[in-house]
Amino acid sequence: MFTRIDHVGIAVRDLDTSIAWYETTFGLTVAAREVNEEQGVREAMLLVVDAAPGGSYVQLLEPIREDSPVGKFLARNGEGVHHVGYGVDDVEGAMAAIAGQGVRLVDKRPRHGSMGASIAFLHPKDTGGVLTELVQARTE
Numbered sequence: 001m002f003t004r005i006d007h008v009g010i011a012v013r014d015l016d017t018s019i020a021w022y023e024t025t026f027g028l029t030v031a032a033r034e035v036n037e038e039q040g041v042r043e044a045m046l047l048v049v050d051a052a053p054g055g056s057y058v059q060l061l062e063p064i065r066e067d068s069p070v071g072k073f074l075a076r077n078g079e080g081v082h083h084v085g086y087g088v089d090d091v092e093g094a095m096a097a098i099a100g101q102g103v104r105l106v107d108k109r110p111r112h113g114s115m116g117a118s119i120a121f122l123h124p125k126d127t128g129g130v131l132t133e134l135v136q137a138r139t140e
């Protein structure tokens with residue numbers, strides 16, 4: 001069902017400071033930046049490798065509201081790994097198959113994600129404590 005690790009999401013307090021650190025330390029470059037009002041984040045995707053059927057990225061996430069998922073996570077845990085996003089070819093099919101295994105879906109329907117992807121989250125209490133995201137990349 002999974003085609004790759006699309007991205008690892010990392011909660012940060014200051015997006016620009018963290019982007020500069022990833023650029024300087026690891027030599028990564030920013031592929032896309034976006035404010036996602038629905039998810040309550042300012043985010044940047046930094047490319048690790050570009051490959052078929054899609055790239056792998058680090059996603060840096062700064063909350064735009066304290067009462068958002070990333071805002072609450074930062075207050076509780078500080079900066080660090082927030083979620084893992086797996087690439088899928090068919091996000092609605094993957095959601096149905098995984099829900100059929102008894103895993104709660106945070107999203108009942110796909111949402112807008114970075115770079116035009118369709119995304120859906122699985123509840124961390126049903127996935128061994130790892131907030132898990134399904135990512136169907138935009139097809140041109």
Ligand code: V0V
Nearest residue numbers: 009036039069070072073082106113114121124129130131
């Ligand atoms: C919360 N919990 C986590 C967690 N966030 N566990 C592991 N990893 C995380 N990131 C745990 C938390 O410690 C609590 O455990 C429990 O879940 C309830 O958390 P809460 O924050 O108090 O309560 P909720 O229910 O308001 O929020 C939890 C959920 C929320 C997972 C439902 O964070 C959510 O909707 N997340 C999905 C959306 C999201 O994360 N968006 C930002 C990334 P205890 O204390 O009860 O044991 S947006 C993105 O990635 C985009 C746009 C993209 O394109 O990729």
Ligand code: CO
Nearest residue numbers: 009059085133
């Ligand atoms: Co994500």
